[in-house]
Amino acid sequence: MASPLASALVIAIDGPAASGKGTLARRLADYYHLPHLDTGLTYRAVAHMLLAKGWPLGDAPHAVEAAHLVDLGGLDRTVLSAHAVGEAASKIAVIPEVRRILVDKQRVFAAQPSGAVLDGRDIGTVVCPDATVKLYVTASAEVRARRRLAEIEARDGSGDFATILADIVRRDERDMGRADSPLRPAADAHLLDTSEMDIETAFLAARAIIDDIVATGSGS
Structure with a gap:
């Protein structure tokens, strides 16, 4: 693929449910002035x-x-x-x-001419295999369950941690085990484990990866 300095910037972000990829994708799209699609x-x-x-x-x-x-x-x-x-x-x-x-x-x-930020389960492997930057965002199932519970409670809802954890594990198994486009990191994806990161730390880590690729032209 041509250097991202001379072409559209396409950022592909994959990862399991509640890993933080959606929030990260929106932050990156805003920062780089790119359209975003969840x-x-x-x-x-x-x-x-x-x-x-x-x-x-x-x-x-x-x-x-x-x-x-x-x-x-x-x-x-x-x-x-x-x-x-x-x-x-x-x-x-x-x-x-x-x-x-x-x-x-x-x-x-x-x-799109400017490029775009897309997040999902198969962006780097299927949808945009030639993306400028590929990130695989993950976190432990327990951390993701706690985040999901916090989101529910922030909306004045209620939930049970054990039930949410079991639901996340089931979804992981379904997404990773399906025959068509299973959830997995692309071979050239940059792994970002957010288990111990808040969104700002994850955002800065992702920016560092993207900026380095744009500066060196070392994308896919």
Whole structure:
């Protein structure tokens, strides 16, 4: 790939649920003045449409129909962040044709002249294998469960740590074990373990990686 100094800056961020990749992606997009796409919301949008219409989650033809209708410019994070939608989305994401449709839409987003920041489960491996910078953001399951519980409580909700932890472990197994585009770091991804980091520390660490690649032209 050409030096990022002379081409678009595409930042691919992958990682498991509640690893902090979404918050990090938004911070980086703001800092580098790039458009951002949380690709997980595209799967959630399909799941939300199926739930709203009362269609079975395992009904591939209806899921494919919904995937074609997803508008990347109309993703409502507030609505799509509901726990039930996330659970449904993880099941929708195993349907190969749905993945192909949404990946095509995500690649169009990434191809903007300025570049873009995309976060998800298969950005560096499938969606943008030639991204300028690839980050794999992770944290221990226990840390991620504590973060998820804190998010719920911050919204005046309540949750049980053990239940949330079990849910995260199940989602990891489903995402990492699926046959089509499993969650895994790209061979040339930079690993960022945020277990002992707050968001500011993670942001500065990611910036250091990105700035070094941009300065040296040593991206993918």
